[in-house]
Amino acid sequence: MKKPFYKLKRFYIPCGLLIAFVIFISLAYRPLELIFWDKYYYEKENQIRKEISKLFWSNEEEFKKVFVEQNLNQELKLNQKELLNYMHNFKKDFKFMQILGLDNAYLVALKNKDVLFTLQMQNNLNYFYFISNNTDLKEINNYLNVVDEFLVFMSEIEKLPSKYNPGKIMFEFTFVNYNTLFFGFTLDINLMCSIPQKEQLLENMINSYKKMNLLYDINLKTEYQELYETIYGAKKPNRLINFAKGRLNACGR
Structure with a gap:
Protein backbone atom coordinates (compact mmCIF):
# COMPACT_ATOMS: atom_id res chain seq x y z
CA MET A 1 0.00 0.00 0.00
CA LYS A 2 1.27 3.40 -0.92
CA LYS A 3 1.75 6.00 1.81
CA PRO A 4 -0.55 9.04 1.79
CA PHE A 5 1.12 11.91 -0.06
CA TYR A 6 1.35 14.01 3.10
CA LYS A 7 3.60 11.35 4.69
CA LEU A 8 6.08 11.33 1.85
CA LYS A 9 9.47 13.03 2.34
CA ARG A 10 9.08 14.93 -0.89
CA PHE A 11 6.07 16.60 0.71
CA TYR A 12 6.98 17.34 4.33
CA ILE A 13 10.66 18.22 3.81
CA PRO A 14 9.90 21.09 1.38
CA CYS A 15 7.02 22.18 3.62
CA GLY A 16 9.30 22.15 6.64
CA LEU A 17 11.93 24.17 4.79
CA LEU A 18 9.28 26.63 3.62
CA ILE A 19 7.97 27.11 7.17
CA ALA A 20 11.53 27.59 8.47
CA PHE A 21 12.19 30.16 5.73
CA VAL A 22 9.01 32.08 6.56
CA ILE A 23 9.94 32.14 10.26
CA THR A 135 3.80 78.73 20.09
CA ASP A 136 0.98 76.28 20.85
CA LEU A 137 3.49 73.52 21.78
CA LYS A 138 1.66 71.05 19.53
CA GLU A 139 4.80 69.89 17.76
CA ILE A 140 7.06 69.85 20.78
CA ASN A 141 4.52 67.92 22.86
CA ASN A 142 4.62 65.21 20.24
CA TYR A 143 8.37 64.83 20.67
CA LEU A 144 8.19 65.11 24.44
CA ASN A 145 6.02 62.01 24.35
CA VAL A 146 8.84 60.25 22.52
CA VAL A 147 11.11 60.93 25.51
CA ASP A 148 9.21 58.34 27.53
CA GLU A 149 9.72 55.82 24.73
CA PHE A 150 13.44 56.62 24.67
CA LEU A 151 13.71 56.06 28.41
CA VAL A 152 12.24 52.57 28.11
CA PHE A 153 14.54 51.83 25.18
CA MET A 154 17.62 53.13 27.04
CA SER A 155 16.81 50.81 29.96
CA GLU A 156 17.14 47.89 27.52
CA ILE A 157 20.42 49.25 26.13
CA GLU A 158 21.84 49.52 29.66
CA LYS A 159 21.15 45.81 30.26
CA LEU A 160 23.56 44.76 27.51
CA PRO A 161 26.80 43.01 28.60
CA SER A 162 29.96 45.04 29.15
CA LYS A 163 31.42 44.03 25.77
CA TYR A 164 28.89 46.43 24.22
CA ASN A 165 30.02 49.38 26.37
CA PRO A 166 31.30 51.49 23.42
CA GLY A 167 27.88 51.20 21.78
CA LYS A 168 26.11 51.93 25.05
CA ILE A 169 28.20 55.10 25.50
CA MET A 170 27.21 56.31 22.04
CA PHE A 171 23.51 55.70 22.72
CA GLU A 172 23.79 57.65 25.98
CA PHE A 173 25.47 60.51 24.11
CA THR A 174 22.77 60.70 21.44
CA PHE A 175 20.16 60.64 24.21
CA VAL A 176 21.89 63.63 25.85
CA ASN A 177 21.71 65.51 22.56
CA TYR A 178 18.07 64.58 22.15
CA ASN A 179 17.17 66.12 25.51
CA THR A 180 19.36 69.18 24.88
CA LEU A 181 17.32 70.11 21.81
CA PHE A 182 14.40 71.16 23.95
CA PHE A 183 16.52 73.69 25.83
CA GLY A 184 18.23 75.17 22.82
CA PHE A 185 15.68 75.25 20.01
CA THR A 186 14.19 78.62 20.96
CA LEU A 187 15.41 81.86 22.45
CA ASP A 188 11.94 82.58 23.74
CA ILE A 189 12.28 82.04 27.49
CA ASN A 190 8.51 82.06 28.04
CA LEU A 191 8.05 79.26 25.51
CA MET A 192 10.95 77.33 26.96
CA CYS A 193 9.52 77.65 30.47
CA SER A 194 6.14 76.36 29.33
CA ILE A 195 7.59 72.94 28.48
CA PRO A 196 6.01 70.67 31.10
CA GLN A 197 8.83 68.09 31.35
CA LYS A 198 11.77 70.50 31.38
CA GLU A 199 13.05 69.27 34.77
CA GLN A 200 12.84 65.66 33.59
CA LEU A 201 14.80 66.54 30.46
CA LEU A 202 17.61 67.97 32.58
CA GLU A 203 17.57 64.90 34.82
CA ASN A 204 17.83 62.68 31.75
CA MET A 205 20.95 64.57 30.64
CA ILE A 206 22.61 64.35 34.05
CA ASN A 207 21.89 60.64 34.39
CA SER A 208 23.22 59.87 30.92
CA TYR A 209 26.48 61.70 31.60
CA LYS A 210 26.90 59.75 34.83
CA LYS A 211 26.36 56.48 32.99
CA MET A 212 28.79 57.48 30.25
CA ASN A 213 31.50 58.20 32.81
CA LEU A 214 30.84 54.91 34.56
CA LEU A 215 31.02 52.94 31.32
CA TYR A 216 34.20 54.72 30.31
CA ASP A 217 35.91 54.13 33.66
CA ILE A 218 35.17 50.41 33.46
CA ASN A 219 37.15 50.06 30.22
CA LEU A 220 40.83 50.60 29.47
CA LYS A 221 41.20 54.28 28.69
CA THR A 222 43.74 53.63 25.97
CA GLU A 223 41.30 51.37 24.15
CA TYR A 224 38.45 53.89 23.98
CA GLN A 225 40.38 57.16 24.17
CA GLU A 226 39.40 58.19 20.65
CA LEU A 227 35.73 57.48 21.32
CA TYR A 228 35.81 59.42 24.56
CA GLU A 229 37.50 62.44 22.98
CA THR A 230 34.98 62.40 20.15
CA ILE A 231 32.15 62.67 22.66
CA TYR A 232 33.63 65.12 25.14
CA GLY A 233 35.99 67.14 22.98
CA ALA A 234 38.31 69.70 24.53
CA LYS A 235 35.61 71.18 26.74
CA LYS A 236 34.12 69.87 29.95
CA PRO A 237 31.16 67.51 29.46
CA ASN A 238 29.11 69.59 31.87
CA ARG A 239 28.77 72.42 29.35
CA LEU A 240 25.42 71.16 28.04
CA ILE A 241 24.14 70.49 31.54
CA ASN A 242 25.17 73.97 32.71
CA PHE A 243 23.51 75.47 29.65
CA ALA A 244 20.25 73.64 30.43
CA LYS A 245 20.44 74.65 34.09
CA GLY A 246 20.86 78.26 33.02
CA ARG A 247 17.72 78.07 30.91
CA LEU A 248 15.79 76.58 33.83
CA ASN A 249 17.09 79.19 36.26
CA ALA A 250 15.86 81.90 33.91
CA CYS A 251 12.36 80.47 34.27
CA GLY A 252 12.42 81.20 37.98
CA ARG A 253 13.22 84.89 37.60
Missing part, protein backbone atom coordinates in the same frame (compact mmCIF):
# COMPACT_ATOMS: atom_id res chain seq x y z
CA PHE A 24 13.47 33.31 9.42
CA ILE A 25 12.19 36.13 7.21
CA SER A 26 9.67 37.24 9.85
CA LEU A 27 12.46 37.46 12.45
CA ALA A 28 15.24 38.81 10.28
CA TYR A 29 13.56 41.22 7.88
CA ARG A 30 13.27 44.27 10.17
CA PRO A 31 16.81 44.24 11.65
CA LEU A 32 18.44 43.27 8.34
CA GLU A 33 16.54 46.05 6.60
CA LEU A 34 17.96 48.50 9.16
CA ILE A 35 21.52 47.23 8.65
CA PHE A 36 21.07 47.50 4.87
CA TRP A 37 19.80 51.07 5.25
CA ASP A 38 22.74 51.99 7.44
CA LYS A 39 25.28 50.60 4.97
CA TYR A 40 23.87 52.12 1.79
CA TYR A 41 21.71 55.12 2.70
CA TYR A 42 22.60 56.58 6.11
CA GLU A 43 25.59 58.69 5.08
CA LYS A 44 23.70 60.27 2.18
CA GLU A 45 20.56 61.01 4.21
CA ASN A 46 22.58 62.36 7.12
CA GLN A 47 24.53 64.70 4.85
CA ILE A 48 21.31 66.00 3.28
CA ARG A 49 19.85 66.80 6.70
CA LYS A 50 23.07 68.52 7.77
CA GLU A 51 22.95 70.71 4.68
CA ILE A 52 19.35 71.64 5.43
CA SER A 53 20.34 72.50 8.99
CA LYS A 54 23.15 74.74 7.73
CA LEU A 55 20.70 76.37 5.36
CA PHE A 56 18.57 77.47 8.30
CA TRP A 57 21.44 79.57 9.67
CA SER A 58 22.50 81.00 6.33
CA ASN A 59 19.25 81.53 4.43
CA GLU A 60 15.97 81.24 6.31
CA GLU A 61 13.81 81.85 3.25
CA GLU A 62 15.50 79.06 1.33
CA PHE A 63 15.29 76.81 4.39
CA LYS A 64 11.55 77.47 4.62
CA LYS A 65 11.10 76.74 0.92
CA VAL A 66 12.99 73.44 1.14
CA PHE A 67 11.12 72.44 4.29
CA VAL A 68 7.73 72.95 2.67
CA GLU A 69 8.58 71.56 -0.78
CA GLN A 70 10.12 68.39 0.60
CA ASN A 71 7.36 68.03 3.20
CA LEU A 72 9.93 67.42 5.93
CA ASN A 73 7.33 67.53 8.68
CA GLN A 74 5.52 64.51 7.25
CA GLU A 75 8.84 62.77 6.64
CA LEU A 76 9.76 63.24 10.29
CA LYS A 77 6.46 61.77 11.44
CA LEU A 78 7.07 58.67 9.32
CA ASN A 79 10.64 58.33 10.58
CA GLN A 80 9.46 58.78 14.15
CA LYS A 81 6.99 55.92 13.72
CA GLU A 82 9.71 53.78 12.17
CA LEU A 83 12.24 54.53 14.92
CA LEU A 84 9.73 53.73 17.66
CA ASN A 85 8.95 50.44 15.92
CA TYR A 86 12.63 49.52 16.02
CA MET A 87 12.81 50.45 19.68
CA HIS A 88 9.72 48.46 20.63
CA ASN A 89 11.18 45.38 18.95
CA PHE A 90 14.77 45.92 20.04
CA LYS A 91 14.99 43.06 22.54
CA LYS A 92 13.76 40.43 20.09
CA ASP A 93 15.64 41.77 17.08
CA PHE A 94 18.92 42.13 18.94
CA LYS A 95 18.84 38.55 20.23
CA PHE A 96 18.30 37.26 16.71
CA MET A 97 21.12 39.41 15.35
CA GLN A 98 23.39 37.94 18.03
CA ILE A 99 22.64 34.49 16.66
CA LEU A 100 23.57 35.66 13.16
CA GLY A 101 26.71 37.45 14.41
CA LEU A 102 25.36 40.83 13.30
CA ASP A 103 24.78 42.29 16.77
CA ASN A 104 27.39 45.08 16.51
CA ALA A 105 26.29 46.04 13.00
CA TYR A 106 22.71 46.20 14.24
CA LEU A 107 23.61 48.43 17.20
CA VAL A 108 25.53 50.82 14.95
CA ALA A 109 22.63 50.97 12.49
CA LEU A 110 20.08 51.65 15.23
CA LYS A 111 22.29 54.33 16.76
CA ASN A 112 22.60 56.02 13.35
CA LYS A 113 18.83 55.88 12.93
CA ASP A 114 18.56 57.66 16.27
CA VAL A 115 21.16 60.27 15.24
CA LEU A 116 19.33 61.00 11.98
CA PHE A 117 16.00 61.39 13.77
CA THR A 118 17.54 63.86 16.23
CA LEU A 119 18.89 65.96 13.37
CA GLN A 120 15.55 65.84 11.55
CA MET A 121 13.76 66.89 14.69
CA GLN A 122 16.11 69.87 15.09
CA ASN A 123 15.21 71.01 11.57
CA ASN A 124 11.54 70.55 12.39
CA LEU A 125 11.74 72.62 15.57
CA ASN A 126 13.72 75.31 13.75
CA TYR A 127 10.92 75.64 11.23
CA PHE A 128 7.99 75.69 13.64
CA TYR A 129 9.46 77.89 16.38
CA PHE A 130 11.89 80.19 14.65
CA ILE A 131 10.22 80.68 11.29
CA SER A 132 6.54 79.84 11.72
CA ASN A 133 6.42 81.19 15.29
CA ASN A 134 4.18 78.31 16.33
Whole structure:
Protein backbone atom coordinates (compact mmCIF):
# COMPACT_ATOMS: atom_id res chain seq x y z
CA MET A 1 0.00 0.00 0.00
CA LYS A 2 1.27 3.40 -0.92
CA LYS A 3 1.75 6.00 1.81
CA PRO A 4 -0.55 9.04 1.79
CA PHE A 5 1.12 11.91 -0.06
CA TYR A 6 1.35 14.01 3.10
CA LYS A 7 3.60 11.35 4.69
CA LEU A 8 6.08 11.33 1.85
CA LYS A 9 9.47 13.03 2.34
CA ARG A 10 9.08 14.93 -0.89
CA PHE A 11 6.07 16.60 0.71
CA TYR A 12 6.98 17.34 4.33
CA ILE A 13 10.66 18.22 3.81
CA PRO A 14 9.90 21.09 1.38
CA CYS A 15 7.02 22.18 3.62
CA GLY A 16 9.30 22.15 6.64
CA LEU A 17 11.93 24.17 4.79
CA LEU A 18 9.28 26.63 3.62
CA ILE A 19 7.97 27.11 7.17
CA ALA A 20 11.53 27.59 8.47
CA PHE A 21 12.19 30.16 5.73
CA VAL A 22 9.01 32.08 6.56
CA ILE A 23 9.94 32.14 10.26
CA PHE A 24 13.47 33.31 9.42
CA ILE A 25 12.19 36.13 7.21
CA SER A 26 9.67 37.24 9.85
CA LEU A 27 12.46 37.46 12.45
CA ALA A 28 15.24 38.81 10.28
CA TYR A 29 13.56 41.22 7.88
CA ARG A 30 13.27 44.27 10.17
CA PRO A 31 16.81 44.24 11.65
CA LEU A 32 18.44 43.27 8.34
CA GLU A 33 16.54 46.05 6.60
CA LEU A 34 17.96 48.50 9.16
CA ILE A 35 21.52 47.23 8.65
CA PHE A 36 21.07 47.50 4.87
CA TRP A 37 19.80 51.07 5.25
CA ASP A 38 22.74 51.99 7.44
CA LYS A 39 25.28 50.60 4.97
CA TYR A 40 23.87 52.12 1.79
CA TYR A 41 21.71 55.12 2.70
CA TYR A 42 22.60 56.58 6.11
CA GLU A 43 25.59 58.69 5.08
CA LYS A 44 23.70 60.27 2.18
CA GLU A 45 20.56 61.01 4.21
CA ASN A 46 22.58 62.36 7.12
CA GLN A 47 24.53 64.70 4.85
CA ILE A 48 21.31 66.00 3.28
CA ARG A 49 19.85 66.80 6.70
CA LYS A 50 23.07 68.52 7.77
CA GLU A 51 22.95 70.71 4.68
CA ILE A 52 19.35 71.64 5.43
CA SER A 53 20.34 72.50 8.99
CA LYS A 54 23.15 74.74 7.73
CA LEU A 55 20.70 76.37 5.36
CA PHE A 56 18.57 77.47 8.30
CA TRP A 57 21.44 79.57 9.67
CA SER A 58 22.50 81.00 6.33
CA ASN A 59 19.25 81.53 4.43
CA GLU A 60 15.97 81.24 6.31
CA GLU A 61 13.81 81.85 3.25
CA GLU A 62 15.50 79.06 1.33
CA PHE A 63 15.29 76.81 4.39
CA LYS A 64 11.55 77.47 4.62
CA LYS A 65 11.10 76.74 0.92
CA VAL A 66 12.99 73.44 1.14
CA PHE A 67 11.12 72.44 4.29
CA VAL A 68 7.73 72.95 2.67
CA GLU A 69 8.58 71.56 -0.78
CA GLN A 70 10.12 68.39 0.60
CA ASN A 71 7.36 68.03 3.20
CA LEU A 72 9.93 67.42 5.93
CA ASN A 73 7.33 67.53 8.68
CA GLN A 74 5.52 64.51 7.25
CA GLU A 75 8.84 62.77 6.64
CA LEU A 76 9.76 63.24 10.29
CA LYS A 77 6.46 61.77 11.44
CA LEU A 78 7.07 58.67 9.32
CA ASN A 79 10.64 58.33 10.58
CA GLN A 80 9.46 58.78 14.15
CA LYS A 81 6.99 55.92 13.72
CA GLU A 82 9.71 53.78 12.17
CA LEU A 83 12.24 54.53 14.92
CA LEU A 84 9.73 53.73 17.66
CA ASN A 85 8.95 50.44 15.92
CA TYR A 86 12.63 49.52 16.02
CA MET A 87 12.81 50.45 19.68
CA HIS A 88 9.72 48.46 20.63
CA ASN A 89 11.18 45.38 18.95
CA PHE A 90 14.77 45.92 20.04
CA LYS A 91 14.99 43.06 22.54
CA LYS A 92 13.76 40.43 20.09
CA ASP A 93 15.64 41.77 17.08
CA PHE A 94 18.92 42.13 18.94
CA LYS A 95 18.84 38.55 20.23
CA PHE A 96 18.30 37.26 16.71
CA MET A 97 21.12 39.41 15.35
CA GLN A 98 23.39 37.94 18.03
CA ILE A 99 22.64 34.49 16.66
CA LEU A 100 23.57 35.66 13.16
CA GLY A 101 26.71 37.45 14.41
CA LEU A 102 25.36 40.83 13.30
CA ASP A 103 24.78 42.29 16.77
CA ASN A 104 27.39 45.08 16.51
CA ALA A 105 26.29 46.04 13.00
CA TYR A 106 22.71 46.20 14.24
CA LEU A 107 23.61 48.43 17.20
CA VAL A 108 25.53 50.82 14.95
CA ALA A 109 22.63 50.97 12.49
CA LEU A 110 20.08 51.65 15.23
CA LYS A 111 22.29 54.33 16.76
CA ASN A 112 22.60 56.02 13.35
CA LYS A 113 18.83 55.88 12.93
CA ASP A 114 18.56 57.66 16.27
CA VAL A 115 21.16 60.27 15.24
CA LEU A 116 19.33 61.00 11.98
CA PHE A 117 16.00 61.39 13.77
CA THR A 118 17.54 63.86 16.23
CA LEU A 119 18.89 65.96 13.37
CA GLN A 120 15.55 65.84 11.55
CA MET A 121 13.76 66.89 14.69
CA GLN A 122 16.11 69.87 15.09
CA ASN A 123 15.21 71.01 11.57
CA ASN A 124 11.54 70.55 12.39
CA LEU A 125 11.74 72.62 15.57
CA ASN A 126 13.72 75.31 13.75
CA TYR A 127 10.92 75.64 11.23
CA PHE A 128 7.99 75.69 13.64
CA TYR A 129 9.46 77.89 16.38
CA PHE A 130 11.89 80.19 14.65
CA ILE A 131 10.22 80.68 11.29
CA SER A 132 6.54 79.84 11.72
CA ASN A 133 6.42 81.19 15.29
CA ASN A 134 4.18 78.31 16.33
CA THR A 135 3.80 78.73 20.09
CA ASP A 136 0.98 76.28 20.85
CA LEU A 137 3.49 73.52 21.78
CA LYS A 138 1.66 71.05 19.53
CA GLU A 139 4.80 69.89 17.76
CA ILE A 140 7.06 69.85 20.78
CA ASN A 141 4.52 67.92 22.86
CA ASN A 142 4.62 65.21 20.24
CA TYR A 143 8.37 64.83 20.67
CA LEU A 144 8.19 65.11 24.44
CA ASN A 145 6.02 62.01 24.35
CA VAL A 146 8.84 60.25 22.52
CA VAL A 147 11.11 60.93 25.51
CA ASP A 148 9.21 58.34 27.53
CA GLU A 149 9.72 55.82 24.73
CA PHE A 150 13.44 56.62 24.67
CA LEU A 151 13.71 56.06 28.41
CA VAL A 152 12.24 52.57 28.11
CA PHE A 153 14.54 51.83 25.18
CA MET A 154 17.62 53.13 27.04
CA SER A 155 16.81 50.81 29.96
CA GLU A 156 17.14 47.89 27.52
CA ILE A 157 20.42 49.25 26.13
CA GLU A 158 21.84 49.52 29.66
CA LYS A 159 21.15 45.81 30.26
CA LEU A 160 23.56 44.76 27.51
CA PRO A 161 26.80 43.01 28.60
CA SER A 162 29.96 45.04 29.15
CA LYS A 163 31.42 44.03 25.77
CA TYR A 164 28.89 46.43 24.22
CA ASN A 165 30.02 49.38 26.37
CA PRO A 166 31.30 51.49 23.42
CA GLY A 167 27.88 51.20 21.78
CA LYS A 168 26.11 51.93 25.05
CA ILE A 169 28.20 55.10 25.50
CA MET A 170 27.21 56.31 22.04
CA PHE A 171 23.51 55.70 22.72
CA GLU A 172 23.79 57.65 25.98
CA PHE A 173 25.47 60.51 24.11
CA THR A 174 22.77 60.70 21.44
CA PHE A 175 20.16 60.64 24.21
CA VAL A 176 21.89 63.63 25.85
CA ASN A 177 21.71 65.51 22.56
CA TYR A 178 18.07 64.58 22.15
CA ASN A 179 17.17 66.12 25.51
CA THR A 180 19.36 69.18 24.88
CA LEU A 181 17.32 70.11 21.81
CA PHE A 182 14.40 71.16 23.95
CA PHE A 183 16.52 73.69 25.83
CA GLY A 184 18.23 75.17 22.82
CA PHE A 185 15.68 75.25 20.01
CA THR A 186 14.19 78.62 20.96
CA LEU A 187 15.41 81.86 22.45
CA ASP A 188 11.94 82.58 23.74
CA ILE A 189 12.28 82.04 27.49
CA ASN A 190 8.51 82.06 28.04
CA LEU A 191 8.05 79.26 25.51
CA MET A 192 10.95 77.33 26.96
CA CYS A 193 9.52 77.65 30.47
CA SER A 194 6.14 76.36 29.33
CA ILE A 195 7.59 72.94 28.48
CA PRO A 196 6.01 70.67 31.10
CA GLN A 197 8.83 68.09 31.35
CA LYS A 198 11.77 70.50 31.38
CA GLU A 199 13.05 69.27 34.77
CA GLN A 200 12.84 65.66 33.59
CA LEU A 201 14.80 66.54 30.46
CA LEU A 202 17.61 67.97 32.58
CA GLU A 203 17.57 64.90 34.82
CA ASN A 204 17.83 62.68 31.75
CA MET A 205 20.95 64.57 30.64
CA ILE A 206 22.61 64.35 34.05
CA ASN A 207 21.89 60.64 34.39
CA SER A 208 23.22 59.87 30.92
CA TYR A 209 26.48 61.70 31.60
CA LYS A 210 26.90 59.75 34.83
CA LYS A 211 26.36 56.48 32.99
CA MET A 212 28.79 57.48 30.25
CA ASN A 213 31.50 58.20 32.81
CA LEU A 214 30.84 54.91 34.56
CA LEU A 215 31.02 52.94 31.32
CA TYR A 216 34.20 54.72 30.31
CA ASP A 217 35.91 54.13 33.66
CA ILE A 218 35.17 50.41 33.46
CA ASN A 219 37.15 50.06 30.22
CA LEU A 220 40.83 50.60 29.47
CA LYS A 221 41.20 54.28 28.69
CA THR A 222 43.74 53.63 25.97
CA GLU A 223 41.30 51.37 24.15
CA TYR A 224 38.45 53.89 23.98
CA GLN A 225 40.38 57.16 24.17
CA GLU A 226 39.40 58.19 20.65
CA LEU A 227 35.73 57.48 21.32
CA TYR A 228 35.81 59.42 24.56
CA GLU A 229 37.50 62.44 22.98
CA THR A 230 34.98 62.40 20.15
CA ILE A 231 32.15 62.67 22.66
CA TYR A 232 33.63 65.12 25.14
CA GLY A 233 35.99 67.14 22.98
CA ALA A 234 38.31 69.70 24.53
CA LYS A 235 35.61 71.18 26.74
CA LYS A 236 34.12 69.87 29.95
CA PRO A 237 31.16 67.51 29.46
CA ASN A 238 29.11 69.59 31.87
CA ARG A 239 28.77 72.42 29.35
CA LEU A 240 25.42 71.16 28.04
CA ILE A 241 24.14 70.49 31.54
CA ASN A 242 25.17 73.97 32.71
CA PHE A 243 23.51 75.47 29.65
CA ALA A 244 20.25 73.64 30.43
CA LYS A 245 20.44 74.65 34.09
CA GLY A 246 20.86 78.26 33.02
CA ARG A 247 17.72 78.07 30.91
CA LEU A 248 15.79 76.58 33.83
CA ASN A 249 17.09 79.19 36.26
CA ALA A 250 15.86 81.90 33.91
CA CYS A 251 12.36 80.47 34.27
CA GLY A 252 12.42 81.20 37.98
CA ARG A 253 13.22 84.89 37.60
